[in-house]
Amino acid sequence: MLIAELPDLPIVAALPAVRDALAGAGAAVLVAPPGTGKTTVVPLALADARGKVVVAEPRRVAARAAARRMAALLGEQVGGRVGYTVRGERRTGPDTVVEVVTTGVLVRRLHRDPELAGTATVILDECHERHLDSDLALAFLVDVRAALRDDLRVLATSATAEAQRLAEVLGGPVVEAASVLHPVDVRWCPPAGPVTPPHGLRVDPRLLDHVAATVRRALAEGDGDVLAFLPGAREIGDVARRLSGVPTVALHGRLSGADQDAALRPGGGRRVVLATAVAESSLTVPGVRAVVDAGLSRVPRTDHARGLGALVTVPVSRAAAHQRAGRAGREAPGRAYRCWSQAQHDRLPAQPEAEIAAADLTGFALDLALWGHPDGAGLALPDPPPAGALQAAAATLRALGAVGPDGRVTARGRALAGAGTHPRLARALLDGAAAVGARRAAEIVALLDERRGSGDDLAAAWRAARGDPAWRAEARRLQRAAGDAPDPGGLPDDLAAGLVVALAYPERVARAREPGGRAYLMAGGTAADLAPGSGLAAAGWLAVADADRAPGAASARIRAAAPLDEPAARRAAAALLADETEVGWAGGDVVARRVERLGAIVLAERRLTDPDPDAVRAALREGLRREGLALLDWRRAATELRARLAFCHAALGPPWPAVDDAALLAADWPDLGRARRRADLAKIDVAGALRGLLSWREAARLDAVAPERLTVPSGSHVRVDYTDPAAPVLAVKVQEAFGWRDAPRLADGRVPVLLHLLSPAGRPVAVTRDLASFWATGYAQVRAELRGRYPRHPWPEDPSTAAPTRHTARRARQ
Incomplete structure (x- = not known):
């Protein structure tokens, strides 16, 4: 232990259990609420002669602040026994035994030196935030302990109680510390009027008005500084302008290290610190007695299909809101003003979404490839990466030349990783x-x-x-x-x-x-x-x-x-340049052209006069699929033949071919090879193409199975209507059917025709498949209704034995 007398903080009581867990299992999870001292006291207490303690923080501002606080507890400046390393900045020395780094720096260090020579203990702070680098560092450390350094101690710390999954990954117990010393009075302060929910990066100005008003209320209702949480730097600036006359300090990731550090030093008087989520954990903003929480956070989202990534504004989780409120009780009893209702709070998600679930995974995938596990299989990741996002990341790495076809990292990939971005x-x-x-x-x-x-x-x-x-x-x-x-x-x-x-x-x-x-x-x-x-x-x-x-x-x-x-553009996106021959269906016709493209952007094109016939045929097929068979010239003979074939397929099945739209679109049309454009489709012999679908056996049987016309008792040859394949229709005048006892049957006698019996004027008077029954029971009524209207036509009492005729009664007698 570096320090003779530890500060009087709740974490001190948990230190024996932490030491025992690390001595036994070599790994543990420490659950300690904000303000208990886990970030600064635990590393000092675990430092011993075995080697260096490395503390990994998810943010640079937290890493610098933690190092400064620990150095102050030792009465030293940063760079002595306590130092830090963040991207682009390092303050360590030969005597440094506690080094605070960002999780990104730790991941890079593990790639260079997986054994972490000289390091005895690694503390992964604020693991509940579930950043990509934190997940990677955790998985890599578990791998190192299993394969290289079983003596390396790993402690994961979390401010939330949901730590069992971390414990399962690490293979160690959970140690819980007591809660904060000081109570926090939570006050619900929803806006009085309607506020539009955030959309993308947009935050309703009415909410920002309300946050500013709530800050002024917090200043009026108590002493000390006010820490206000806002989703981003833009909203911090907007609220600062609304607080004209009130001393404000900004704290967010875009500030320089010096400006961030200034926000974490005590001010000369009362002030308002306007911060993003960087102030949620690991940091103590001195002097704060009140927290005003806008209830919003900004998280990354990636549209993998379009390659677009963006930050979006979302409501905080209940766990994050608890973290934020705890900032008010670190030094004394405090107040937390939540700019939403308790009912809304109960509907918030319990925990923040893990970054791996929605972020761009390109850098993550490169780290996996550098570690020798391109797909993450075999690594103790708290959650597996989404398959689609990981595939998109792998495709990007292949395009960059960072990995080979097998997913293994290339020399180019190592060079890209070395840039630290x-x-x-x-x-x-x-x-x-x-x-x-x-x-x-x-x-x-x-x-x-x-x-x-x-x-x-x-x-x-x-x-x-x-x-x-x-x-x-x-x-x-x-x-x-x-x-x-x-x-x-x-x-x-x-x-x-x-x-x-x-x-x-x-x-x-x-x-x-x-x-x-x-x-x-x-x-x-x-x-x-x-x-x-x-x-x-x-x-x-x-x-x-x-x-x-x-x-x-x-x-x-x-x-x-x-x-x-x-x-x-050509230089930068050279991999997307393509010079291609394109033959396809566009704008209602075949288009054949030579196209130079930059991805989806057409740079130049010229018409082709001699396109490949097979490509033209494929384009015409596509046109038929898109616009339908109406592109063909369906004359009466073709339409009727299609109906006859549909009847044969419905009544007898294969080998009679199907002739529905899907089947015809898939068929091989011989004349299609001679077509070159839309107009040529109308010249195709559709009836001939339909007959070409038949084998010689079915072609020979067609007229017997589905005759185009049937001879009725009068001697007339009447066309059969096959519009409904299940019920072919024969429309015949009543007088021409006299003497016919049974309706004719088609399809080798399987299907009776549906007789439409007509008046002398050609109007339907009866529909039947059972002609004998009609003569016996239905004809009498038809006769009674029509013989007065058509007295010149024969209306015998017994039509089943009467002579059929196409003529009037006088001509029939002649």
């Missing part, structure tokens, strides 16, 4: 350095990695960022990773920015649909629009860095982009 941005950095120089490529990638500025013009944001020390420090780090590639010149800054963005997101290269418009088509096939009034609308080409598509929207909204030209 997202694989897409690493590709833009390394390839962009050769195109625009290492300095400019690094500056643009630093801008993309943590978007600064509120406009959609990235080139303008690049110029504005040059006064930001945090951005300059990150750009210098990336420049070192890119090497010393000189700037070859030739590209102005705006096009240089566009080229680097396009190297990162080649499928988001976009061309204007019309000159000077706001509508674009991206190479990936997604339509996208600039916001009204955007200064980028004059650009014929754009490299889109950030776009999102609202559910149900016809196109995506471009959030950040840089101008581009066609040569740069």
Whole structure:
């Protein structure tokens, strides 16, 4: 233990149990609510002569703050026995025995040195937040303990009670610490009027008005500072403007390390700290006695089908709300003002969604490949990655050349990982350095990695960022990773920015649909629009860095982009270039052309005069499938033949062919080979094609099985109507059926025709399949009704024995 006297905090009572768990199982989960001292006291208590204690925090601001607090407890400056390492910044020394790092730094370190030589204990703090790097670090450490270092102690800490799953993954017990020292009075403060739920990045200004009013109420109802939780930097600025005259301090991830640290130092008077979720855990903001919670959080979402990723605003979970409220009780009794009702609170999700469930997994997949487990199988991940998201990530890595066909990491993949940023941005950095120089490529990638500025013009944001020390420090780090590639010149800054963005997101290269418009088509096939009034609308080409598509929207909204030209687009998205012959059905006819494409963007095309006949035939088939058989010329002979064949198939089954639409569309039409365009389809001999579906045996039997006409007793040859395959109809005048005792039968005697008996004027008077029964029971009524109306026609009393006739009674006698 580094410190002789531990602070009087609840965690102290749990330390013996923690030590026993680590000594026995080698791993454990510590559940300790906010304010108990788990982040700062436990590492000091576990430090011993066995080796270094490494504490992994999910955020840089938390890592720096934890190191400063532990150093202060020892009466030292950071960099002595307690130090920290975050991306782009390291403060450690030869005497450092407790090192606080971000989980991302820990994952990189595990790749370089899986044994973690010199490290005795690793503490994974705030595991309940379920960041991707936290899940990876946990899985890798379990693997290391199993295969390389069974003496490595691993402690996962969580501020929530749902720790059993972590314990199962680690293979150690759960140790619980007592709750905070000071009570927090939770007050429900929903807005008085209606507030529109958040949508995408948009937050209703009425909610921000209410948050500002609640902050003023919190200041009036008690002493101490107020910590207000808001979803993002934009809302922090909006609420700060609404609190004019009140001292405010911002705390969010886009600030420089110095500005973040300043927010965590005591102020000279009362103040309001406006923070994002970075202040939920691991941090003590000194002086805070009240928390105002807007109830919103910003999380990543990825549209894998379109390759679009964005941050969206969602309600917090109940666990996160508890964490936030606990900030008010760290130093004294406090108050928490929740800007929603208790009924709404009960409907909130219990826990925050794990980042693995919805985030872009490209960097995650590269880490798995570097570890030797491309699909994550065999690793103790708390939750398996979604299959679709992991497949999309693997496809991106293959396109970047980071992994081979077997999923194993390549030398290129190791180089991309070494840049310490997202694989897409690493590709833009390394390839962009050769195109625009290492300095400019690094500056643009630093801008993309943590978007600064509120406009959609990235080139303008690049110029504005040059006064930001945090951005300059990150750009210098990336420049070192890119090497010393000189700037070859030739590209102005705006096009240089566009080229680097396009190297990162080649499928988001976009061309204007019309000159000077706001509508674009991206190479990936997604339509996208600039916001009204955007200064980028004059650009014929754009490299889109950030776009999102609202559910149900016809196109995506471009959030950040840089101008581009066609040569740069071709260069950056060369893998999407294709020169193809296309023969297909489009616009109601066969289209045959030679097309040069950049993904979905047509760069050039010319008409083909001699397309491949097989391709033309396939296009005509597609036209028939899309628009139907009405494209053919269905003359009466073809229509009637189709009906006869349908009857044969219904009555007798195979080998009589089916002739419904689906069957005919799938059939082999001999004349289709001579057709070249839509008009040629009307020249096809449809009746001949239908007869071609029959074998010689069925062709010879057709007229016997389904005759086109039947001879009736009068000698007339009457056409059979096969419109209904289940009930062929013979329409015949009553006088012509005299002497006919039974209706004729078709299909080898299986199906009786349905007789439509007609008046002399051709109107139906009876419908029957049982002619004998009609003569016996129904004819008398027909005779009574019609013989007065048609006195010139014969109406014998016994039609079954009468002579049939096509004529009147006088002509029949003659």
